[in-house]
Amino acid sequence: MTEIHTLYSAFQERIDAVLSALEMEGALPPDTPRANVSVEPPRDPAHGDLSTNAAMVLAKPARTNPRALAEKIVAHLEKDPLIERAEIAGPGFINLRLTAVNWTDELAAIAHLGAGYGKSGLGEGRRVNVEYVSANPTGPMHMGHCRGAVVGDALANLLEAAGHAVTREYYVNDAGGQVDTLARSAHLRYREALGEDIGAIPAGLYPGDYLKPVGAKLAEEFGERYRDAPESEWLAPFRERSVAAMMDMIRADLAQLGIAHDVFASEAELQRAGKPEQAEAWLREHDFVYDGVLEAPKGKAPPEDWEPVELPLFRSTRFGDDQDRPIRKSDGKWTYFGADLAYHMQKAEQADALIDIWGADHAGTVKRIKAAVAALSQGQGEALPFDVKLVQMVQLLRDGEPAKMSKRSGNFVTIAEMVDEVGKDVVRFTMLTRKPEAQMDFDFARVVEQSKDNPVFYVQYAHARICSILRKAKAEGFAPSGDHPGALDADDLALVKQAAQFPREVEAAARAREPHRIAFYLYDLAAAFHAYWNLGIDNPEKRIMLAHSPDVTSARLFLSAQIGQVIRNGLAILGVEAVEEL
Known part of the structure; x- marks a missing residue:
């Protein structure tokens, strides 16, 4: 994907051209590095539309003070017909106020690019593997998985919008003791399906009713064959079929959230393929693994039966x-x-960067797995970018009180139950209304509230309001202006300026790996549109449709339509539908 130019990148180029002119004049040394020159909105909108730090970062190589260099830059910028005013602020920052045509051009760009507005070539096609959810295949998806699932999926969408080639991956932990427990639990339900009274589920087995259909299917397949057989005969086939049934259930649960992974990587297959042995051999060859004695547990006396044992140790x-x-x-x-190390080695073979989305309870393993990836990357000549995002748990509430647990699962509320009650879009947007590392409450009553305090409703309502305005306008014979509106006043242009932030927000969120920034931006844009619409309540001349002024009406309808487009584009990154009616 080639880079899509935005207003900010366009003015970055214009300032770059000024700096090149100053080099030719001798005011700047030839080939002065400009990587740290930025163009962004000023902190206070009253100071202008754009601000650049060019004089601040280039004064030292120019052997002058920032204000003196800023004066030379401003002298060039004042000749630009797209700049209404250029002013020096503080020690040498330069604030620019742009002419109105810049903003009407930006509206035209939104209309022209449509769903592509906000996308860019920032990632240059680099392959990013995003692993998220990766829940043990022992039951349905529940709230402990939901937030990480949504954060990971929205991050994958965000990185794609910013020009990365993304692989969405799920690591199936199907080689540990938990899947043996699953097989034993399924065997109990298998005997139940054959007519046996199994009584209470023994401690240590999975109690949820979700295993009843699995047991019934096993009874249908095997009949009485394994009812009284020793565990050694049925454990392997029951494990295989139970894991497959759980993964079918997990895929279905994730589909209800609008999530589909590209790759399901099996830990058992990884081990059968000898990947851990390959990783160990490579690490030994490069002196990252050695045979040594594991230290006794720190901070407390070792157990009486503890003995020093020589083990292969990774030099973390x-x-x-x-x-x-x-x-x-x-x-x-x-x-x-050890298995996780080999799994990351496998992922690294097919990616330029790795991102893992983990629950906050895995915080203790971040340092060691980052160390392993760093070691493995040395064979590639450079460190492989690797980021771990930790997601805090969500507390479920009903009217402020802890929510009751699910009968189906045994001890938790499932994602399917959440989606059935409040809808996919509410769940997804709500999970992105706070930073993932912050604690979150999910109150079933609050998330469906139709008020400004509910970000999901507030953003959806802005889009639905725009659709309603456009429908009403069409019924009354009005239409948005063609592709370049005139007749926009200062209040109209202020809304355009808010919309024009979107491409920049997408790139900033992608760099930071923070999809929640898009949710925050959409809330602010929705608030700006609602405030814009409310202007017409006190002042009839501020209404979007003015019967006596068709040119203004067409321009404001065009403006409203493009705000709706930006909201749709942002919601698409979050995986949320932009509804047309509420």
Whole structure:
């Protein structure tokens, strides 16, 4: 994807041209680095439309003071017909006020680009693997998975909008003890399906009713064959079929949130393919793994039966970890870290950058897995960019009180139950209304409230209001102006300026790997549109449709339509539908 020029990038180029002119005049040394020159909105809108730090960052190589250099830059900028005024502020910042044509041009750009407005080539096609959800395949998706699922999916959408080639991946932990427990739980339900009274579910097994259909299907397939057979005969086939059934359930649950992964990577297949052995061999060859004695647990006396055991240890202390970490257990089986290390090696072979979305309870493993990826990257000549986003849990409430748990699952509220009650869009948008590292309350009553205090409703209502205005205008014989509106006043242009921030917000959010920024931006844009619409309540001349002024009406309808387009584009990144009626 080629870079889509925005108002900000266009003025970055205009300022760059001024700097080139100053080099030719001798006011700047030839080939002065300009990477840190920025063009952005001033902190106070009263100071203008754009601000640049060019004089501040280039004064030192120019061997002058910032204000003196700013005066030379301003002298050139004042000749630009698209700049109404250029002023020096403080020690050398330059504030620009743009002519109105810039903003009407931006509206025309929104109309021309449509769903492409806000997209860019920032990522230059770089391959980014985003792994998210990765819940153990032992039951339906629940609220403990929901927030990370939405954050990961919205981040994948955001990175694609910014020009990255994204792979959405789910790591299936199907090689640990939890899947043996799943198989035993399914065997109990299998016996139940054969007519046996199984009584209360024993402690340590999964109690949810979701395993009843699995047991019934196993009974249909195997009949009485494994009712009284020893575990060694049925554990493997029951494990395989139970995991497959759980993954079908998980895919269906995620589909209700609008989430579909590109890759489901199996831990069991990873081990069968010998990936952990390959990772260990490579790390030993490069002196990142050695055989050593694991230290006794710190901060407390070791258990009486603890004995020092020689294990293969990864040198994670080289990368800032507090101790080296074992990749195998004393019985030769892979530790969780050892298997995870091999999994990241597999991902790194097909990506230019990795992002993991984890629950906050995994915070203790971040340092060691980052160390492992850093070690593995050394074989590629440069460090592979790797980011771990930690997502805090969500507390479920009903009218301020803790929500009751689900009968179907046994001890939690499922995603399917949430979506059935409040809808996919409410769930997704709400999960993005706070930074993922912050605690969140999800109150079933509040998230469907039709008020300004509910961001989901407020943004959806802005889009629905725009659609209603356009329908009413059409019924009354009005239409938006063609592709370049005139007749816009200062209040109209203020709304355009808010919309023009969108491409910049997308790039900034993509750089920071923070999709919630788009939700925040949409709330502000919705608030600006609602305030704009409310102007007409006190002043009839500020209404969008004016029977006595068709030119103004057409221009304001065009403006409203483009605000609706920007809202749709932002909601698409969040995976939320832009409704036309409420």
